[in-house]
Amino acid sequence: MSDPYDVLGLPRHAGEEEIRRRYLELVRESPPDRDPERFATVRAAYDAVRDPVRRLEAQLFELDSGDTLDAFISDVRARLFRHRIPLDTLLALAESP
Amino acid sequence: MGARSKKQISKPSPASGQAFRQEAERLIAKGRLKDAVKQAKLCFRQEGTPENHRLLERAYFLRAQQLHRDAMPTSAVEVAQHLIDFGITDPALIEDAARLFLALGLGSQARALESRVGSPEARARLAVAAADQAVLHPDRAATLPEEHRGGALQVRAALAALQADDEPKAMEELRAIARSSPFADWKLFARGLAAFHRRDLEEARVNWDRLDPDRAASRIARRLLGTGTEEQAPAAELAALERQVFGEPILAPLRQLRDFIAQGRWTEAVRLLGPLRHALRRVDPGLAARLTRVLIGPMAREACHSGYREAQALVGNFTRLSEPLPIDPRWNRLWARIWEGPQGEIEGAEDYWRSYLDDLKAVADLRPDERTLAQALVWKHLGGQHLRAAGEPPEPGGASPPAPDDPEALEARRRAVECLEESLELAPRHLETHELLLRAYHYWGQPEEAEAAARRLLEVSPDHLEALRFLADYHFQRDDAGPALEFARRARALKPLDPALALGEWAALLMQARHHALARRWGEGRSAFEAADRLRPEARDDYHLLARKAAFEFKAGQAERAEQLIAEAKAHLVEPTPLWLALQIEAARYKLPKALKGRFADLWKADLAKRCRSETAGALAGLIELYLGSDTRYTGRAGHVKDVVAYLRRTSRIKYRREDLENVCRFLALLPGEGSLLGKMVGHGLKNFPDSPVFLMFSGLRELQRGPFRCNFDLARRQFEKALELAQASGDPRYAELVPRIKKSLAMLTTVAESPFGKPFGRIPGPLIDLFEEMDDGEDDFEDDDMYDAGPSRRARRKR
Numbered sequence: 001m002s003d004p005y006d007v008l009g010l011p012r013h014a015g016e017e018e019i020r021r022r023y024l025e026l027v028r029e030s031p032p033d034r035d036p037e038r039f040a041t042v043r044a045a046y047d048a049v050r051d052p053v054r055r056l057e058a059q060l061f062e063l064d065s066g067d068t069l070d071a072f073i074s075d076v077r078a079r080l081f082r083h084r085i086p087l088d089t090l091l092a093l094a095e096s097p
Numbered sequence: 098m099g100a101r102s103k104k105q106i107s108k109p110s111p112a113s114g115q116a117f118r119q120e121a122e123r124l125i126a127k128g129r130l131k132d133a134v135k136q137a138k139l140c141f142r143q144e145g146t147p148e149n150h151r152l153l154e155r156a157y158f159l160r161a162q163q164l165h166r167d168a169m170p171t172s173a174v175e176v177a178q179h180l181i182d183f184g185i186t187d188p189a190l191i192e193d194a195a196r197l198f199l200a201l202g203l204g205s206q207a208r209a210l211e212s213r214v215g216s217p218e219a220r221a222r223l224a225v226a227a228a229d230q231a232v233l234h235p236d237r238a239a240t241l242p243e244e245h246r247g248g249a250l251q252v253r254a255a256l257a258a259l260q261a262d263d264e265p266k267a268m269e270e271l272r273a274i275a276r277s278s279p280f281a282d283w284k285l286f287a288r289g290l291a292a293f294h295r296r297d298l299e300e301a302r303v304n305w306d307r308l309d310p311d312r313a314a315s316r317i318a319r320r321l322l323g324t325g326t327e328e329q330a331p332a333a334e335l336a337a338l339e340r341q342v343f344g345e346p347i348l349a350p351l352r353q354l355r356d357f358i359a360q361g362r363w364t365e366a367v368r369l370l371g372p373l374r375h376a377l378r379r380v381d382p383g384l385a386a387r388l389t390r391v392l393i394g395p396m397a398r399e400a401c402h403s404g405y406r407e408a409q410a411l412v413g414n415f416t417r418l419s420e421p422l423p424i425d426p427r428w429n430r431l432w433a434r435i436w437e438g439p440q441g442e443i444e445g446a447e448d449y450w451r452s453y454l455d456d457l458k459a460v461a462d463l464r465p466d467e468r469t470l471a472q473a474l475v476w477k478h479l480g481g482q483h484l485r486a487a488g489e490p491p492e493p494g495g496a497s498p499p500a501p502d503d504p505e506a507l508e509a510r511r512r513a514v515e516c517l518e519e520s521l522e523l524a525p526r527h528l529e530t531h532e533l534l535l536r537a538y539h540y541w542g543q544p545e546e547a548e549a550a551a552r553r554l555l556e557v558s559p560d561h562l563e564a565l566r567f568l569a570d571y572h573f574q575r576d577d578a579g580p581a582l583e584f585a586r587r588a589r590a591l592k593p594l595d596p597a598l599a600l601g602e603w604a605a606l607l608m609q610a611r612h613h614a615l616a617r618r619w620g621e622g623r624s625a626f627e628a629a630d631r632l633r634p635e636a637r638d639d640y641h642l643l644a645r646k647a648a649f650e651f652k653a654g655q656a657e658r659a660e661q662l663i664a665e666a667k668a669h670l671v672e673p674t675p676l677w678l679a680l681q682i683e684a685a686r687y688k689l690p691k692a693l694k695g696r697f698a699d700l701w702k703a704d705l706a707k708r709c710r711s712e713t714a715g716a717l718a719g720l721i722e723l724y725l726g727s728d729t730r731y732t733g734r735a736g737h738v739k740d741v742v743a744y745l746r747r748t749s750r751i752k753y754r755r756e757d758l759e760n761v762c763r764f765l766a767l768l769p770g771e772g773s774l775l776g777k778m779v780g781h782g783l784k785n786f787p788d789s790p791v792f793l794m795f796s797g798l799r800e801l802q803r804g805p806f807r808c809n810f811d812l813a814r815r816q817f818e819k820a821l822e823l824a825q826a827s828g829d830p831r832y833a834e835l836v837p838r839i840k841k842s843l844a845m846l847t848t849v850a851e852s853p854f855g856k857p858f859g860r861i862p863g864p865l866i867d868l869f870e871e872m873d874d875g876e877d878d879f880e881d882d883d884m885y886d887a888g889p890s891r892r893a894r895r896k897r
Contacts, residue, residue: 013390013424053527056463056471059424061478063434064394069355072391076351076377076384078296080342084260087253091233093320094313095168 004045005066013059019049114144121152130160134176151187154180158194165200174201181206192219196226202237204230221279228279229313248280255287264291286314293321343380347373358392363399363411370418378420385420392419393431401438408435423462429453443482450479473524477533480516483509484537513537526557535564544571562591569601574728578609596830603633607645614687619653640666641679641720648683651693675716677701678737682724685731705740709748715757717741718764725767742771749777758782759791759831766795772802790832793820794839801842810846817843 124133164173198207231249289304357366433449487509538547572581613622643666650659782792797816
């Protein structure tokens with residue numbers, strides 16, 4: 001089976017709430033009646049990572065986070081462009097030279 | 098330029114008004130609109146014709162437009178006011194002038210002009226321009242028609258919601274805007290903006306491509322898309338944006354860090370970490386910790402592949418410059434993992450783990466209950482590492498190694514137990530620690546401690562199959578019929594269709610029947626036999642079971658019934674030799690009278706002398722292997738083993754059936770002194786039944802038996818690999834049982850291949866020494882009766 005964190009698209013140190021939220025998102029994307037295979041994969045991955053002992057063990061003993069520098073840079077860049085400029089500044093773009 | 102203009106304008110022109118107009122037109126065409134206004138004024142003063150009026154109107158308009166475009170709104174309004182005062186007579190200028198007045202905030206003047214616009218299209222264009230202005234400048238909405246003011250407020254509220262990251266509210270605000278509304282463009286813009294914020298540039302473009310390119314919304318969209326992706330954004334613009342958002346550029350050093358790491362230039366990479374850490378912390382402390390998480394794994398791998406000094410420097414600098422993780426605030430966990438390395442060496446790591454146990458007591462990232470569990474898990478990890486240091490890590494059902502003479506290994510065992518007990522102290526219900534402890538004791542051949550560990554495990558998990566099976570076996574070995582049956586039944590209840598568990602319960606029932614017989618409880622004994630028959634009806638006609646029942650009936654004084662059972666058993670055999678052996682064994686175990694024992698012994702001796710047969714050889718080997726393999730003792734076992742071996746020696750020329758020859762090899766493999774005979778039998782098997790994993794496995798083991806300096810390891814490996822392939826592909830449970838043993842042998846060969854063994858002064862790995870010892874054929878021990886009592890338990894007895 002693929003790495004459950006990869007299947008869920010979560011970092012290895014994701015918390016309980018984050019895991020649950022992501023699982024529900026994926027179930028909404030692939031409900032069991034529409035995409036049973038994908039749902040089964042997601043469910044199996046969720047079952048694997050929801051165990052608090054497994055999660056704690058991953059935190060304590062695994063050095064590899066499953067996260068990459070490319071993903072990190074991409075997120076920092078997205079954060080830059082996601083930054084909301086004030087409304088007046090946004091609208092002033094219509095009239096600025 | 099001003100002086101030059103004055104010079105040009107003040108120059109008296111001899112020409113007529115026509116020449117003044119031409120000069121004004123020239124200045125307009127050259128974009129010198131300030132001068133054009135002056136020239137047009139002169140022109141109009143000289144000759145106040147409608148044509149000159151229109152010329153000055155146009156000059157005023159273009160100058161006001163120019164000032165507006167150049168972001169000089171006050172001057173633009175001043176010039177526009179001159180135009181308004183002067184009056185607009187040119188119909189071609191009315192629409193543009195109205196748009197300009199709107200842009201300058203002269204709403205009422207624009208509306209005054211609007212009434213003079215003839216075409217409905219032009220009026221519609223003015224309406225959308227007014228709408229844009231109302232959105233861009235809410236203070237100007239007062240001059241708009243009533244129906245447009247609400248639309249402008251809705252658009253602004255929606256955009257404000259989007260900037261506050263509240264997309265649902267924004268969409269709700271926009272819902273009331275109709276497609277025909279002059280604000281419909283802003284609705285599309287807002288949808289695109291929401292997608293843009295989600296980084297869905299495709300959807301943003303889909304919405305923004307539908308915008309009117311002449312309108313304000315489209316202008317904003319084009320600006321945003323220009324910086325929407327890093328690839329598109331000019332470097333200067335990106336850096337400016339980073340300074341605005343982050344306070345300083347971060348992306349460039351991050352990319353440099355990535356490039357250094359990709360090139361393995363860790364020293365340079367680590368130097369970037371300090372400034373990056375501070376920059377990221379200013380943006381979000383979580384980002385700094387995430388960068389540590391991203392780098393820590395690759396860095397640890399790099400350290401493990403470096404020399405001692407380089408690794409120390411790399412990890413030391415990394416821990417000095419990086420943001421510590423909340424789970425490892427003093428980096429003790431990282432140092433411990435680095436010291437362990439890929440092989441899991443405990444030496445050097447233990448002190449860090451013990452310091453980390455102190456850190457865990459106060460880690461803010463964990464809840465108090467998680468901190469306790471985390472400490473328990475670290476103790477368990479330490480226990481596991483000590484187990485590894487003590488020898489091969491125990492696997493479920495793994496064979497027991499010999500008691501180590503190495504005091505270091507004994508110390509490692511002691512510390513492993515100590516750590517696992519510490520773990521259980523903190524997390525008494527953590528199943529895996531209990532399992533580890535049970536397997537460790539079982540593996541070390543400490544059955545009493547293993548039994549206690551199994552019982553503690555059952556307190557936590559009453560339906561733990563491994564513990565139930567262990568306890569059933571443990572009591573079976575000790576001839577404790579009651580507990581053996583109880584645990585065997587509980588195990589089978591968990592997996593009712595498992596044939597191995599059914600066999601375990603069946604064997605326990607037969608043991609119980611014997612105990613009842615010895616206690617003269619005949620009814621209960623027969624009930625136990627009936628329960629065994631119900632459990633495995635397919636074994637009802639087995640001669641060995643019938644022999645047991647016959648022994649029971651002899652014991653109960655039911656000789657006639659016993660004789661019937663013997664006759665029944667004989668009918669199921671090609672010849673009765675195996676039955677006489679079975680009856681001899683059971684007569685001893687049921688403590689039957691001497692006369693009966695003598696009768697069976699005579700029959701046994703007489704039949705042994707007959708011509709050998711494959712079926713009989715296989716049955717005899719299978720029967721005696723049962724007692725020898727499980728170390729079930731009874732009076733006369735050594736003699737029986739000797740008799741069977743003598744019989745098998747006479748079978749070298751018979752044509753064996755496959756299953757019989759396999760039984761013979763399994764039996765002979767239990768006798769350390771019968772290597773030569775086993776070799777012959779394995780040779781027959783390989784020749785006649787090349788697809789049997791049994792002969793391949795024993796052949797591989799025989800090759801190892803040749804000793805560390807004569808063994809052909811490649812041949813042994815090939816045979817084990819082929820045996821494994823055949824055993825795994827077969828559905829026969831007897832072949833499936835071979836899989837762990839073959840895998841273990843292969844693992845040992847791998848250990849040898851990776852060790853300096855074979856080179857001068859190379860040390861033979863411990864597990865292989867055990868294997869060689871175990872396989873040592875000791876040809877000269879043949880006459881030693883005690884050897885026939887050995888089997889796999891020789892090691893256990895040696896320990897006892």
